[in-house]
Amino acid sequence: MSTAAPNVIEERESSILVKGRQRKSHLKCDADSIAGCVSQRACVYCGARVVLNPVTDAIHLVHGPIGCASYTWDIRGSLSSGSELYRNSFSTDLKENDIIFGGEKKLARAIDELVEKYKAPVVFVYATCVVGVIGDDLEAVCKKAAQKHGIQVIPVQSSGFIGNKSAGYQAACDALLRLIEPRSAACPPGNKHEVKSINYLGDFNLAGEAWIITEYLRQIGVEVNTVFTGDSKCSNLQKAPEASLNIIQCAGSMFYLAQQLEELYGIPYMRVSFLGLEDTSASLRSIAAFFKDLQMKRLAEELIQRETAAVKSQMEGYREKLKHKKAAIYVGGGFKAISLIKQFRELGIDVVMVGTQTGREEDYQTLHDIADDGTVILDDANPSELERFMTEKGAHLLVGGVKERPLAYKLGVAFIDHNHDRKHPLSGYVGAVNFAREVHATVCSPVWKYARGTGGGNYAGLPQC
Amino acid sequence: MLDCTPKEVIKRSGGLINPAKTCQPIGAMYAALGIHNCLPHSHGSQGCCAYHRSHLTRHFREPVMATTSSFTEGASVFGGGANLKTAIKNVFDIYNPDVMAVHTTCLSETIGDDISTIIKSAEVPEGKVVIHANTPSYQGSHITGFSNMVKGMVEYLARADTDGKKEQVNIIPGFVDPGDMREIKRLVGKMGIKFIMFPDTSGVMDSPMTGKFDMFPAGGAQVEDIRDAGNSSLTMALGYYASSTPANLLERNCRVPAITLKTPIGIKATDDFLMTLRSKFTLEIPYELEEERGQLVDVMTDTHHHFYDKKVAIFGDPDILTGLTEFVLSLGMQPVHVLTGTPSGTLGGPQGIFEKEINEMLAAARLEGRVKAAGDLFELHQWIKNEPVDLLMGNTYGKYIARAEDIPFVRVGFPILDRSTHPYLPIVGYRGALRLVEMISNALLDRQDRDAADEDLELVM
Ligand code: SF4
Ligand code: SF4
Numbered sequence: 001m002s003t004a005a006p007n008v009i010e011e012r013e014s015s016i017l018v019k020g021r022q023r024k025s026h027l028k029c030d031a032d033s034i035a036g037c038v039s040q041r042a043c044v045y046c047g048a049r050v051v052l053n054p055v056t057d058a059i060h061l062v063h064g065p066i067g068c069a070s071y072t073w074d075i076r077g078s079l080s081s082g083s084e085l086y087r088n089s090f091s092t093d094l095k096e097n098d099i100i101f102g103g104e105k106k107l108a109r110a111i112d113e114l115v116e117k118y119k120a121p122v123v124f125v126y127a128t129c130v131v132g133v134i135g136d137d138l139e140a141v142c143k144k145a146a147q148k149h150g151i152q153v154i155p156v157q158s159s160g161f162i163g164n165k166s167a168g169y170q171a172a173c174d175a176l177l178r179l180i181e182p183r184s185a186a187c188p189p190g191n192k193h194e195v196k197s198i199n200y201l202g203d204f205n206l207a208g209e210a211w212i213i214t215e216y217l218r219q220i221g222v223e224v225n226t227v228f229t230g231d232s233k234c235s236n237l238q239k240a241p242e243a244s245l246n247i248i249q250c251a252g253s254m255f256y257l258a259q260q261l262e263e264l265y266g267i268p269y270m271r272v273s274f275l276g277l278e279d280t281s282a283s284l285r286s287i288a289a290f291f292k293d294l295q296m297k298r299l300a301e302e303l304i305q306r307e308t309a310a311v312k313s314q315m316e317g318y319r320e321k322l323k324h325k326k327a328a329i330y331v332g333g334g335f336k337a338i339s340l341i342k343q344f345r346e347l348g349i350d351v352v353m354v355g356t357q358t359g360r361e362e363d364y365q366t367l368h369d370i371a372d373d374g375t376v377i378l379d380d381a382n383p384s385e386l387e388r389f390m391t392e393k394g395a396h397l398l399v400g401g402v403k404e405r406p407l408a409y410k411l412g413v414a415f416i417d418h419n420h421d422r423k424h425p426l427s428g429y430v431g432a433v434n435f436a437r438e439v440h441a442t443v444c445s446p447v448w449k450y451a452r453g454t455g456g457g458n459y460a461g462l463p464q465c
Numbered sequence: 466m467l468d469c470t471p472k473e474v475i476k477r478s479g480g481l482i483n484p485a486k487t488c489q490p491i492g493a494m495y496a497a498l499g500i501h502n503c504l505p506h507s508h509g510s511q512g513c514c515a516y517h518r519s520h521l522t523r524h525f526r527e528p529v530m531a532t533t534s535s536f537t538e539g540a541s542v543f544g545g546g547a548n549l550k551t552a553i554k555n556v557f558d559i560y561n562p563d564v565m566a567v568h569t570t571c572l573s574e575t576i577g578d579d580i581s582t583i584i585k586s587a588e589v590p591e592g593k594v595v596i597h598a599n600t601p602s603y604q605g606s607h608i609t610g611f612s613n614m615v616k617g618m619v620e621y622l623a624r625a626d627t628d629g630k631k632e633q634v635n636i637i638p639g640f641v642d643p644g645d646m647r648e649i650k651r652l653v654g655k656m657g658i659k660f661i662m663f664p665d666t667s668g669v670m671d672s673p674m675t676g677k678f679d680m681f682p683a684g685g686a687q688v689e690d691i692r693d694a695g696n697s698s699l700t701m702a703l704g705y706y707a708s709s710t711p712a713n714l715l716e717r718n719c720r721v722p723a724i725t726l727k728t729p730i731g732i733k734a735t736d737d738f739l740m741t742l743r744s745k746f747t748l749e750i751p752y753e754l755e756e757e758r759g760q761l762v763d764v765m766t767d768t769h770h771h772f773y774d775k776k777v778a779i780f781g782d783p784d785i786l787t788g789l790t791e792f793v794l795s796l797g798m799q800p801v802h803v804l805t806g807t808p809s810g811t812l813g814g815p816q817g818i819f820e821k822e823i824n825e826m827l828a829a830a831r832l833e834g835r836v837k838a839a840g841d842l843f844e845l846h847q848w849i850k851n852e853p854v855d856l857l858m859g860n861t862y863g864k865y866i867a868r869a870e871d872i873p874f875v876r877v878g879f880p881i882l883d884r885s886t887h888p889y890l891p892i893v894g895y896r897g898a899l900r901l902v903e904m905i906s907n908a909l910l911d912r913q914d915r916d917a918a919d920e921d922l923e924l925v926m
Binding site for chain 1: 477482520552571675736
């Protein structure tokens with residue numbers, strides 16, 4: 001690839017492209033990271049944990065040495081309206097002896113002790129890498145514990161080395177499917193609610209986002225049966241088969257679950273996105289269209305009009321200050337990246353670089369289709385690549401996760417966390433304003449004025465904002 | 466709401482609830498960042514590396530660069546040798562550090578990869594070094610991992626190659642923030658002694674904003690200096706858990722005498738540190754440091770009535786805790802609960818040395834308290850429910866307990882994920898002690914102000 005810099009690793013070339021420069025719009029993705037690279041990627045366990053962790057009344061027990069549990073202790077930022085049990089960190093803290101002689105006994109003890117203490121309806125037991133190697137029979141231990149305590153004890157097959165984060169999403173979805181699997185004839189598949197009831201997949205209620213969307217839906221006459229998994233409880237999740245539609249927000253983590261729910265319970269699914277005004281309105285319209293209900297369609301239109309009008313002047317104010325700024329995107333999944341591009345367009349901001357950790361081929365196809373010419377598109381980028389393209393493209397702002405923040409700041413590039421560390425809800429109409437506000441807060445901060453004095457850098461914002 | 470901890474203490478044997486420690490590799494990674502131009506490398510699946518980098522990034526708010534062997538299922542069956550060799554090649558081809566510091570993970574340890582053999586058979590470019598440390602997380606804690614990586618530095622780098630020893634001291638600072646390392650260097654500098662500090666994360670994990678991203682920031686211990694550490698006349702290991710093993714190894718390998726001291730937190734430990742330097746190198750303590758000490762004592766006398774009889778619970782890493790416990794005792798407080806997650810006998814040393822040391826301090830002050838190594842925060846919380854305290858000190862994870870029990874909270878130690886500037890400001894030395902006095906008394910007095918009835922609100926305190 002002629003546009004690749006000398007310090008781009010050869011094997012990485014096929015994972016980077018520039019729109020308009022190459023004829024083929026085909027990107028190598030979903031491959032394993034290369035040994036010896038500074039990859040920003042996480043593991044299977046990480047993927048499984050982020051999906052399941054928001055189940056608030058569950059005991060999340062990490063079977064492994066202490067680290068895997070420590071690093072995931074309450075970092076997700078998903079809010080609960082009830083139990084706070086999920087915010088504790090439970091680990092079997094495997095020691096050398098357990099590694100040699102197996103950790104099954106300790107695991108069984110841990111489950112016993114925790115269940116006695118917390119009376120939870122479900123225990124998720126996460127396998128970490130070591131467990132995969134020492135060969136503990138998680139299934140057997142969990143089955144026994146389930147019988148003993150009369151609750152669900154579900155193993156999550158999330159040993160880190162069996163793939164990347166996406167494999168973890170799937171492991172989590174498998175665990176959820178086991179949770180909702182009907183245990184009696186009381187809830188035969190196909191026995192749908194009379195009311196318009198949906199499951200909302202792929203919202204983890206970060207900063208209360210699921211609550212915002214649930215409220216919109218209520219206003220147009222749709223009841224959210226359960227969210228997967230933001231602010232969810234075991235008992236709600238088990239009612240999932242009763243819904244008449246599944247809507248998916250974070251497709252990366254939940255597409256598989258939606259497919260399974262369709263197959264097993266005959267619930268159709270639809271992709272939605274509540275990021276940005278355009279996508280939010282479009283999503284509400286398609287939900288109303290699905291139910292073929294005139295009243296609902298009317299209510300949806302009213303809501304869209306009302307909410308759009310309510311944020312219009314604020315959005316225009318931000319747009320005025322932010323237009324022609326340049327943004328770079330590096331996020332987990334492809335679908336989020338796509339929504340972000342649209343959202344930046346609403347603010348008049350040009351996206352000059354876009355990448356994901358786990359985007360899939362069809363996501364990259366869409367990204368390529370909607371990106372402007374010259375936009376750099378990349379999969380599983382390392383920090384040097386992020387630096388190089390942000391600098392080359394003169395990005396003022398990076399959207400990313402925890403590891404990217406200080407990198408951006410060092411370059412004099414403003415930053416927004418669109419991951420676990422986000423502070424305000426970014427979904428829906430309110431979220432669109434919050435997003436604009438966050439962009440403005442960082443891009444137009446006076447600190448860049450002083451930062452500029454240190455020489456180098458892209459330095460967001462100034463002078464016009 | 467966040468209070469899920471029952472008061473009644475029950476015996477547990479099935480793992481930890483709300484840990485007060487984390488795993489070895491993150492300590493090794495942090496130590497390796499204290500070598501100039503060094504790239505830490507995590508030999509295992511990519512998840513561990515991502516977690517360790519994120520966690521360090523959250524505490525230091527700095528980019529943390531490290532590579533991984535990216536194990537897949539194949540590697541976990543056939544061993545990770547091929548991955549590591551590829552990684553070594555790629556690391557030098559692409560990132561070109563002077564040193565690559567490999568640490569293992571639970572996975573590669575369990576599989577049993579023999580790292581030194583793999584390194585020996587790998588192609589390492591001329592003038593470059595690959596060092597390694599075994600860091601299985603099913604032993605010890607992040608402090609053990611730090612210690613093991615520093616041991617790796619000694620093993621691979623330090624050499625005794627002069628006749629006789631040089632008038633210079635090696636300082637192994639332990640798992641402390643870069644601001645602490647700077648302060649220790651300042652103190653030794655003021656004493657006028659030539660020193661080599663390793664690892665030294667100052668200038669790496671507290672690097673300035675320049676508008677550029679440096680994969681390898683300007684700070685860190687130079688490789689030549691670590692080599693030369695074999696020629697020093699003394700090694701001072703600050704903190705038994707993080708620093709004594711590498712210091713002892715250096716004594717064995719290069720015959721540099723080693724002394725282990727407490728991390729110089731608080732007035733007494735700082736005195737000990739400076740007095741040791743003075744006696745070993747027959748120097749005078751300069752007036753400036755005497756002045757700093759006098760100022761600290763001045764502030765301690767000005768404020769001691771705030772601390773009288775106040776009960777405090779402290780948790781965190783063992784080396785920090787010994788200094789902190791000693792210091793709060795010297796302020797007149799009562800450290801009734803002291804807990805670390807790090808197991809006490811990790812280093813093959815006598816079991817229970819942590820508990821013994823703290824209990825002796827308490828006994829000397831005619832106090833009794835609960836002291837425990839290898840504990841967790843669930844247990845600490847239960848202790849506090851059974852014997853309430855006026856103040857909690859520890860890392861960010863203490864905030865749940867502080868909120869549930871409504872007690873003032875001073876953040877100190879690792880990790881601090883919800884506040885900033887701590888990496889820059891020391892808690893060691895007399896200056897650091899002054900800062901501790903400020904933090905502790907602010908927390909106590911802010912609470913007193915908050916709770917005061919209108920008629921009791923005081924202007925002068
Ligand atoms: S597997 Fe071991 S090294 Fe990796 S995060 Fe877990 S405890 Fe730490
Ligand atoms: S050990 Fe495996 S499961 Fe745990 S953090 Fe590392 S890669 Fe993930």
